[in-house]
Amino acid sequence: MTTVSRIELYHVAYPLQSPFRPSWIPGYPQTENRFDLLRVITDDGIEGWSAGPALGRERGGLGELLSQYMIGLDATDIDLVQQRLREMSYLGLRNHWIEPAFWDIKAKLAGVPVYRLLGAEGGRIRLYASTGEVRSPQARVEEAEARYQEGFRAIKLRVHDFDESADLAQVEAVVAAVGDRMKVAVDANQAWRVTTIADAPLWDLARAKRFADACADLGVAWLEEPLPMDAYDDLAELTRHSRIPIAGGELHTGGLPELRMMIERRCYSYFQPDAVFTGGIAQTLEVIRLCRAAGLSYTPHTWTNGIGFAVNLQLMAVGGDRAHGLLEYPINPPSWTVPARDAILTTPWTHQGGELELPTAPGLGFDIDHQALRRHGTRFASAGKFSVAVKAIREKGFRTALEINKARRS
CATH class of the missing domain: 3.30.390.10 (Enolase-like, N-terminal domain)
Structure with missing residues (x-):
């Protein structure tokens, strides 16, 4: 022992x-x-x-x-x-x-x-560039173009304005600029509202439906966390209503019991538990199994640090759809860069053309x-x-x- x-x-x-x-x-x-x-x-x-x-x-x-x-x-x-x-x-x-x-x-x-301990094979994982700040439409277009030149073929935007039209304008601008070359997803960051410094918008079901409809018309790939994380009834109704996938589940600290209930109620189409928050690797493995049985998709949240990214990278290798699924790759230069994100690792998780080779070193890699x-x-x-x-x-x-x-x- x-x-x-x-x-x-x-x-x-x-x-x-x-x-x-x-x-x-x-x-x-x-x-x-x-x-x-x-x-x-x-x-x-x-x-x-x-x-x-x-x-x-x-x-x-x-x-x-x-x-x-x-x-x-x-x-x-x-x-x-x-x-x-x-x-x-x-x-x-x-x-x-x-x-x-x-x-x-x-x-x-x-x-x-x-x-490999969990039965998965090596290979490459496809990534999407996950932004972290709210920016003007023009600044966001420039950012999307930069990520495209780096090899990414998918990007996730952040919207967090009190004005619905301001949120939509950012999405419209990016889709018009790169929508024919990149998948565009949107994160509303409504699941866990934080007002410790300044006030924050609070969406209700009506606003979430309007925004989901607008995103569907624009061909957005998915809409992430458009409602509070414990608004289970509203989330299930929105997911039924929406013409694009509704995603979420990153910070459900209730772990497996809560996520099992949400899978059964089909609160999301894409479940994104981050093992650092939602029960560790063991509980996430059961979430993956339940998603597969229910015909739902799994792709983890990774926006923490280089070690948290490593944990969820291992799980993406086990439970993610390698053919169509994408793993979140947090990047928001000039502030949130790869060296800053991965801080004390000898080798940062550097992508190659929007893809990442799975590590071969024992353990978390x-x-x-x-x-x-x-x-x-x-x-x-x-x-x-x-x-x-x-x-x-x-x-x-x-x-x-x-x-x-x-x-x-x-």
Whole structure:
């Protein structure tokens, strides 16, 4: 049995070349790519890595809790890892991003990439360029032309205006300019409305229907997240009404139970769970199976960081439609560039003509640039078997600590 002997957590803040203004947080100029990085080390020296996006240091106390739940665990027992994360969620902490680190370990022990461990073959994955900011129609056309010259044959726009006509004008301009050469999709970012800095538009079913109709007339490939993520009845009605696919599902932290219900109700035509948020790799595999059984499409959300992209790339290899499906490729220069997105990886996920060759390295397929991690990361938690034992003795007393240890061993 390969057990967890040590856990480390880092907070990474990688500076952007220029402020990035994400459409989903109006009024917020993001100046850094921030995420928390997890390193799991087994007793035989295998390392597993994963990362979860962060606004700041909101996970400052996670290390103490995580060490209690994970130190000494069989690192390859994914079901038990899922159970421990479920137990942690009872305290209000949903940290599905932790689970992929254990798949990283399991696949490294097998000497294969995660997707091969799950029965998929290698090859190339087709990508779509996923923009991140709201821009003027002319600026968006210039952006689409730039992505086309780079080899992309599909692009996703962001609309987030209080004025419906302003949203539509952007789509019309891009379709007129590149619609005969590129697939054009639209993301309304209505599933999880954020007003922490400035107010944000809030669509209702009527507006979503009008916009879906207009997009259908323009030949848009799909419309993403046009309604709140828990508006289940309205989403199902919109999907029935729409002449183009309705897509979503990226941040449903309820995981498999919620997404299963949404698949059964056919809330979307395209389901886009991001394993970092929606239950980890194990739960996403079941979502893929359910989508296939229901005749619905799966293609994951990937807009987090280079490690989150790697996790969902593995799942796209397993469950995506290689012939017609497209994987999200976050890119929004000059701010959100590939080097900034992939920050502390030795080799960024660089596309070739709008396609990406699946990695052949064991595990999740990346290596950490430790020099970059030292420069841009701060370790805020570190615990091993000995420190956990000492802490238990100090807090509980020797006799009680022995009792706890005996119960764990049994």
